Amino acid sequence: MKFLVTVKRVTDYEAKVKLKADKSGVETAGVNMIVNPFDEIAVEEALRQKDKTGGGEVVVCSIGSADATAQIRSALAMGADRGILVKHDGAIDPFHVARVLQKVVEKEKPDVVLMGKQAIDDDSGQAAQILAELLGWGQATSANTVTLEGGKATVVREADGGLETVACELPCVITADLRLNEPRYASLPGIMKAKKKPLDELTPDALGVKVENRVVVKGFEEPAQKKAGQKVADVAALVDKLKNEAKAL
Template sequence: MKVLVTVKRVIDYNVKVRVKSDNTDVDLNNVKMAINPFCEIAVEEAVRLKEAGTATEIVVVSLGPQAAQEQLRTALALGADRAILVQSDENLESLSVAKLLAKVVEKEQPDLVLMGKQAIDSDNNQTGQMLAALTGMGQGTFASEVKVEDGKVQVTREVDGGLQTVELSTPAVVTTDLRLNEPRYASLPNIMKAKRKPLETLTPADLGVEVKANTKLLKVEPPAERSAGIKVADVAELVDKLKNEAKVI
């Protein structure tokens, strides 16, 4: 079985972003970048499928600037076999990304596409579902467990109120939630080996996709600041404040 995994280059999850003073966007200058955590979980799941003998080849794809090669190399070091970068310096919105990925899917014909459920920069949670729609595949979003058997994928999903299991025919798109697995760290020998693994670079034009904006970003502002309140001495004072000052209990 061939698995396609997508990775997005995003701000490292430990970094607290700041809004630019002209309110045009957030400031990403000199900020540490990394693989989106949910994408890392997708890579790990693909590697585990390969280790279990279910997957035969893992192709990792990223879309974005040339620097996204770093995240592809990381994915290769984690166990992906080869990489594709769809290079563009434009701001790619979810629908454009899904259209580009649909072309990569058409070319690569994977049996399973593993993606993160959302990127921690835009927090959109859209691309996997959009790719599934454009390719006519079934979708198993927010996965906490993935089982592949006889051309079917059983996906246990994290939903409001608990867990839901659905069965999809392959090919299918699965998006990962936090508890699907705990990603490994790349070992130094694997990082060295990853440098020699194939990395192909394409452009949106190569894939015949015209990148289009669906939205216009008008402004970006910091959220309303919440100021720290007071410290109470003990539980009795806390209960008193909640009853008589805040009047919430």
């Protein structure tokens, strides 16, 4: 089976998030950049499903600046077969991400598109579902377990209040949740091989997509800070505070 997996270059989740001095965006100078963790899970799932379903191809796609090549190479080092960078500098909203991916899908004709359920930078969580609608395909978001069999994907989803199982005819779009799998570490031979794997470069223009963002970020601010709390000596003091000061009991 053929898989198209998307990877986004994002700030490391362990790095402290700070606004630039002019508040025009989040400071990335000197900050480690990684593959969005949910996308890494999507890559791992594609690799496992490729093995389970008797081979095929895993194609990794990223939309971003030339720097995003590093994130594509990380996915290739995990075992993906080839990469596509759709080169775009500057902001691109979820709708245009989906439009670009729609064009890539039309070119590549994958059986399954695997994506992370959200990127940990803008936390929008929209592109996969928009893509599914543009393609007229079924979707399964927040996947916990994926079974590809009999021309369909049966997916257990992490829903509100329990686990929901849905089936989608192939081709379809699936987004990975945290517990879908534990991504492998790239091996040294994997990293060496990745350097030689094919990586094509495209642009939104070449794919026929004009990026005119319809979600425009007007500014950023720091969230309101909570005032520092107090330590209490023992259980009696805590219960007293909760009852008489916070009136929370």
